[in-house]
Amino acid sequence: MRTFTRAVAALAVALFAMVGLAPAAFAHNQLVSSTPADKSSVDAGPSTIELTFDQPVQGGTGVNTVVVVGPNGTDQWQGGDASVRGNVVTVPVRELGPAGDYRVGYRILSADGHPVAGEIKFTLAKAGNGTPAPPEQTKTAGTAAESTGDDGGIPVWVWIAGAVVLLGAGVFFALRVGGGAAK
Known part of the structure; x- marks a missing residue:
């Protein structure tokens, strides 16, 4: 049960980081x-x-x-x-x-x-x-006078891929640490 709690906590932290901190990264001058x-x-x-x-x-x-x-x-x-x-x-x-x-x-x-x-x-x-x-x-x-449509920013897919990797690493770490502590 402790492993599950840690995994859920890691998932919650990762989701907060993705949703709460991402708007600053995507904000462009207007x-x-x-x-x-x-x-x-x-x-x-x-x-x-x-x-x-x-x-x-x-x-x-x-x-x-x-x-x-x-x-x-x-x-x-x-x-x-x-x-x-x-x-x-x-x-x-x-x-x-x-x-x-x-x-x-x-x-x-x-x-x-x-x-x-x-x-x-x-x-x-x-x-x-x-x-x-x-x-x-x-x-x-x-x-x-003409915009190329490319704002020079990092493509969205890079941010999503990075978030998925971080989320996976967080869950792996939580399960690994939680599994070792339960024994």
């Missing part, structure tokens, strides 16, 4: 707000785009990319490199030109090392007088 807001309409173009995430973002030159694409789908309107302050990424924006839908693609590196990519959209209701960034200041669309 965009919580932006200025301008996603799907909003503005009368005048913003001077900066601000992206606020739920966790800190790594800073550094070339680590994070933000691309502002105009209504024609090719002209870019960002005015420089992205800067980071804690969980907020900011990029300067040139004076916008034609009215229409603008896309802000981003690819950031979370403090935990996971890349996160996404996009927000806003509509410029009234045309401005700006001109797009010259070709030498544009970024490749693949770095920010």
Whole structure:
């Protein structure tokens, strides 16, 4: 009976570890707000785009990319490199030109090392007088505006396999120790 109790205790501890501690391992940085807001309409173009995430973002030159694409789908309107302050990424924006839908693609590196990519959209209701960034200041669309779908994290099956191995080892250990103590 003592062996059975130890096995059940080991199983309970392993299940608690899997269920209670796993959400922290699977949590990835997410965009919580932006200025301008996603799907909003503005009368005048913003001077900066601000992206606020739920966790800190790594800073550094070339680590994070933000691309502002105009209504024609090719002209870019960002005015420089992205800067980071804690969980907020900011990029300067040139004076916008034609009215229409603008896309802000981003690819950031979370403090935990996971890349996160996404996009927000806003509509410029009234045309401005700006001109797009010259070709030498544009970024490749693949770095920010498109997400590959791979967040760079460890696949779920690896976590499940690891949990099964740990659970098996815990049960084996509990039975082995319990069996020796009963004799």
